[in-house]
Amino acid sequence: MLSSLPTVIIGAGPTGLAAAAHLHEYDERFLILEKGSHAGSNIQEWSHVQLFSPWEYNIDRAAKRLLQETEWEEPVSDQLPTGGELVKEYLEPFAALPSIRTNIVYHAEVKAITKKNIDKVKSDSREAAAFILFVNINGSIKKIEAKAIIDATGTWNSPNPPFADGVWRTEELINKLHVNIPNIKEEADRFKNKHIAVIGSGHSALNSLIELTDLKAAFPDTKISWIIRKQHISETFGGEENDELAARGSLGSKAHQLVDNGLLHIHSGFYVDEIKEQDNSFVIQSSDGISINGIDEVIVNTGARPDFSFLKELRLDIDPTVESTKELAPLIDPNLHSCGTVRPHGEKELRHPEAGFYIAGVKSYGRAPTFLMATGYEQVRSITAYIAGNMEESAKIKLKLPQTGVCKAREVPKQLQIIEVNAGDSCGKTSCCC
Numbered sequence: 001m002l003s004s005l006p007t008v009i010i011g012a013g014p015t016g017l018a019a020a021a022h023l024h025e026y027d028e029r030f031l032i033l034e035k036g037s038h039a040g041s042n043i044q045e046w047s048h049v050q051l052f053s054p055w056e057y058n059i060d061r062a063a064k065r066l067l068q069e070t071e072w073e074e075p076v077s078d079q080l081p082t083g084g085e086l087v088k089e090y091l092e093p094f095a096a097l098p099s100i101r102t103n104i105v106y107h108a109e110v111k112a113i114t115k116k117n118i119d120k121v122k123s124d125s126r127e128a129a130a131f132i133l134f135v136n137i138n139g140s141i142k143k144i145e146a147k148a149i150i151d152a153t154g155t156w157n158s159p160n161p162p163f164a165d166g167v168w169r170t171e172e173l174i175n176k177l178h179v180n181i182p183n184i185k186e187e188a189d190r191f192k193n194k195h196i197a198v199i200g201s202g203h204s205a206l207n208s209l210i211e212l213t214d215l216k217a218a219f220p221d222t223k224i225s226w227i228i229r230k231q232h233i234s235e236t237f238g239g240e241e242n243d244e245l246a247a248r249g250s251l252g253s254k255a256h257q258l259v260d261n262g263l264l265h266i267h268s269g270f271y272v273d274e275i276k277e278q279d280n281s282f283v284i285q286s287s288d289g290i291s292i293n294g295i296d297e298v299i300v301n302t303g304a305r306p307d308f309s310f311l312k313e314l315r316l317d318i319d320p321t322v323e324s325t326k327e328l329a330p331l332i333d334p335n336l337h338s339c340g341t342v343r344p345h346g347e348k349e350l351r352h353p354e355a356g357f358y359i360a361g362v363k364s365y366g367r368a369p370t371f372l373m374a375t376g377y378e379q380v381r382s383i384t385a386y387i388a389g390n391m392e393e394s395a396k397i398k399l400k401l402p403q404t405g406v407c408k409a410r411e412v413p414k415q416l417q418i419i420e421v422n423a424g425d426s427c428g429k430t431s432c433c434c
């Protein structure tokens with residue numbers, strides 16, 4: 001019977017583990033499939049980067065309740081962890097709890113999902129059929145049945161290309177660029193006294209630029225070119241001192257300072273068209289014929305996008321622009337939404353035509369860049385309540401999110417707010433851009 005099957009959570013990142021905590025509290029069966037060797041595998045790849053949100057926002061409330069039953073030492077709420085500390089001090093201890101550990105399979109990569117004996121076209125008895133996951137576990141494909149699925153696989157493994165048209169050129173080129181956030185301190189020999197181009201204008205790019213200018217202080221021949229599509233460099237600084245996450249604001253302020261101090265070669269309004277190798281270096285060309293020559297290393301910090309390749313047999317409702325669900329898209333579409341603050345949303349906004357299937361966490365935002373872990377925790381609180389049959393809790397959205405301070409629509413209040421609305425309400429009183 002369908003009801004006796006577990007809910008399968010794909011991915012043991014912060015969102016997937018939070019979903020497990022909530023399902024455990026509801027006494028619901030669950031199984032986590034994680035392709036890496038430990039919890040937080042994606043975050044471990046940027047373990048040296050300091051988060052801009054303090055611990056207060058980084059720990060799911062249900063996970064915290066479970067950890068508090070043990071001797072776990074809770075991190076200080078207003079401190080900022082690095083990615084590595086987030087894994088070591090929260091995700092790993094949580095994943096090691098006996099009630100969680102016994103329900104995680106590591107080295108388990110989900111390759112395809114379908115419904116039992118039913119392909120995408122067939123509608124009869126579809127909702128009553130179990131999900132079937134095809135999972136590569138240590139090299140062999142196993143079939144696993146589920147009553148519901150929460151896809152919390154993130155986007156880290158599908159980086160956006162540096163090209164303005166959004167299309168990757170060759171596999172060979174990807175391998176020659178840095179499509180992650182390199183640990184500049186650890187890899188100093190590779191970057192010192194070189195010409196480095198950073199492409200992108202989000203927080204990851206600001207992180208890379210700040211680390212590179214630290215390196216330049218010790219190795220003054222280091223040359224840093226910053227390439228952005230935005231016409232004016234001031235558009236990249238975000239809310240600065242108006243951001244309620246001080247560390248997020250200060251990333252923008254620091255970048256502002258670096259620009260004012262003339263430490264960066266700025267190429268704004270630059271639409272990258274080609275990256276070519278020439279005489280052991282790279283040439284970056286814009287679509288209007290401008291070239292930047294003699295680049296030794298290229299750091300591509302242009303964000304990431306969701307991978308839907310293993311979801312082809314499922315009936316999805318994907319917004320053509322943002323690649324979130326259609327209902328969520330207007331709340332987060334960077335074309336429409338002038339600020340990073342997103343009004344509360346949960347199960348209803350994340351539903352797909354395939355009943356019982358959800359995408360949660362950073363992948364739920366598709367290509368929109370404003371996701372916060374706290375948003376993912378709220379998403380899975382609502383989704384798991386629905387799976388457990390608690391419709392009232394599922395519809396009641398409780399969100400505590402700091403504002404970004406970059407809204408243009410109206411003045412942003414200074415204090416943090418707890419917004420409580422029902423999922424059907426149009427907008428939390430205090431959120432902007434509604």
Ligand SMILES: Cc1cc2nc3c(=O)[nH]c(=O)nc-3n(C[C@H](O)[C@H](O)[C@H](O)COP(=O)(O)OP(=O)(O)OC[C@H]3O[C@@H](n4cnc5c(N)ncnc54)[C@H](O)[C@@H]3O)c2cc1C
Pocket residue numbers: 010011012013014015016033034035036039040041042043046049050051052053057108109110111152153154155156157181204310360361362363371372373374376
């Ligand atoms: C550099 C950086 C800094 C950030 N700083 C902050 C911050 O300060 N505050 C904040 O709130 N947010 C921050 N974010 C955004 C976001 O909160 C994080 O990206 C967070 O890790 C998202 O959590 P997630 O669980 O949705 O996805 P992930 O952490 O990416 O976890 C996905 C998991 O799924 C696994 N997986 C992937 N594919 C498969 C598959 N097919 N089968 C099985 N397993 C699979 C992966 O191995 C991984 O463990 C930051 C993001 C980045 C990149």
